[in-house]
Every structure is written in C-alpha cells, then in structure tokens.
Amino acid sequence: MSALGPARYGKDNVRVLKVERDAKTGTQTVVEMTVCVLLEGDIETSYTKADNSVIVATDSIKNTIYITARQNPVTPPELFGSILGTHFVEKYNHIHAAHVNIITHRWERMDVDGKPHPHSFIQPGAETRDVQVDVVEGKGIAINSAIKGLTVLKSTGSQFWGFLRDEYTTLKETWDRILSTDVAANWQWRQFANVAEVKADVGKFNAAYEAARKITLKTFAEDVSASVQATMYKMGEQILAAAPLLETVEYSLPNKHYFEIDLSWHKGLKNTGKDAEVYAPQSNPNGLIKCTVARAGQKAKL
Numbered sequence: 001m002s003a004l005g006p007a008r009y010g011k012d013n014v015r016v017l018k019v020e021r022d023a024k025t026g027t028q029t030v031v032e033m034t035v036c037v038l039l040e041g042d043i044e045t046s047y048t049k050a051d052n053s054v055i056v057a058t059d060s061i062k063n064t065i066y067i068t069a070r071q072n073p074v075t076p077p078e079l080f081g082s083i084l085g086t087h088f089v090e091k092y093n094h095i096h097a098a099h100v101n102i103i104t105h106r107w108e109r110m111d112v113d114g115k116p117h118p119h120s121f122i123q124p125g126a127e128t129r130d131v132q133v134d135v136v137e138g139k140g141i142a143i144n145s146a147i148k149g150l151t152v153l154k155s156t157g158s159q160f161w162g163f164l165r166d167e168y169t170t171l172k173e174t175w176d177r178i179l180s181t182d183v184a185a186n187w188q189w190r191q192f193a194n195v196a197e198v199k200a201d202v203g204k205f206n207a208a209y210e211a212a213r214k215i216t217l218k219t220f221a222e223d224v225s226a227s228v229q230a231t232m233y234k235m236g237e238q239i240l241a242a243a244p245l246l247e248t249v250e251y252s253l254p255n256k257h258y259f260e261i262d263l264s265w266h267k268g269l270k271n272t273g274k275d276a277e278v279y280a281p282q283s284n285p286n287g288l289i290k291c292t293v294a295r296a297g298q299k300a301k302l
C-alpha cells in the first residue's frame, strides 16, 4: 500500500512582457517576467483516483497569469505575486495554497545622444530580481525577495590569510587577490495577513531591493575583504538595519578563483605577487560560501 505525500502542481516558465504607456509623456516602460505558479489543496484524488474534476488545468493557470498581469500592476513583483496567489486561493474552495515564483529580467532604458530614450531598452546581463510568494489559506502571505546573477569582480582589496593550516593545506596566504562572485542574495519579509497588508507596505519592496543592491555593491567595492565570509556578513547586517520589516537576509556566493600564473620559467618573466598582471580565470572548482543573517535574539533557521 502507498499513500500520497506532499503534492503540488501548476505552470512553470510562463514568460510575460508588460508594456506600460504613459500617455502624457509618451514614455513607455517594459517589465519582463518568468512566472511559476504551483497549487496545493484537496487535489489528492487527481493523483490517486484519476479524478480530474479537482484539477484547475495548468493551461488555465497560465491564462490567469496573463489576465492578472493585464488587470493589475506587475511591479513591485511582491505585490503582483500576492495578488496572483491570493486569486487562486479565493477563487477555488478546494485550493488552499498558491506558490508563486517570479523572475524579473532587467531591461534598462537606452541612452541615445545622452538622453533617456522613451521606448528602447538594453538588457545589461543575466542579473534578475526574483520573488517567491507563498499564499496559504488561514496563514497569510510569506514573501521572499532576491537578487540573482549579479556578477562582480574587484582586482584588489581582498585578502585571505590566517586560515587553518595542516597536512591538507597547500594554499598560500595572500594580502592581495582578485575577488569575484555571482551574487545571490535573498531577504525574508515578516508575514503579511493578506493583500491589503502587502499594499499598505507597497513602497517598501522596491526600497529594500534598491538598498540591498546598493549595499551589496558598495560593500563589495569598499570593504578590504578578509574573506568572502566576513564581507557577506557585513552586507547582511546593513540590509537588516536598512529595512525593518525584514527578518533575515541570506547570501550564497561562489568564490570564482583567478589564479596567478608563474611565468618565471620564461626568461625570468615576473608575474606573481606584486608583479602579477596576467591571471588564469578558473571555471571550476569554485568555493561556495553561504550564510543567513538574522536579528540578534532571533537565530535564523538553517
């Protein structure tokens, strides 16, 4: 005998572009998203008894994403995700939770002849702004917001020394190294009761995102880094201080190594230590450093 464990289903990779047109100024704005909606509820019989009557078709879920995007603001994504998730829980009695994931792709306004262009944009890289919104009947709305794929590098201002040395250690201590990472940071909001509560705090989502991005970049650039660990903790502390509604901030940072190349075998060519100019970027393996920063007295769940 077997029994169904946790089960959810829905539509993933729903790609949406919304154009907002300001009739007065003639300026247009675009928002491009990749959306996933997964539903939970009294859907057990669809798995165990081939009972399709409880299934809101994933095709209908896709249609609902388009319609909700047409009828509501899609920014901030935290609000759009709350509206979208709440729709499913309120519309269908047997659906008790909706899990919405939104990846927002960056489109930056193009500058032409030094002026912001009204309707042309550039995609600057792989960086995205992501949200995970979980709407659970009777419990409210849990929101986690994130930056992903923000690739940064500094060519000095990073050290790594004083680490544990034993019979497994070959790494030399360094007081000057290249530091590079793809930033993945996310921050957990305090629980919201409903969409009205999310709306009441609507200005805080973009503000927290801007603050998190700015703090991440400024700290990366300015900190004389003792390690990835020490620098990321400084970032997390500052974000918690800047946004009181956040409970935790989490970072996951690959340490993308750039190795010095000893070229002394070639006519004594100096290319190490103070003389290093040409480095070998490594694709793997890479360090991977993670942490969750919580407010003192509230230890983060791992």
Ligand SMILES: O=c1[nH]c(=O)c2[nH]c(=O)[nH]c2[nH]1
Binding pocket: 160, 171, 226, 227, 228, 229, 255, 287, 289
């Ligand atoms: O910032 C670092 N943290 C580490 O844990 C580590 N380990 C390592 O080999 N290099 C580094 N750098």
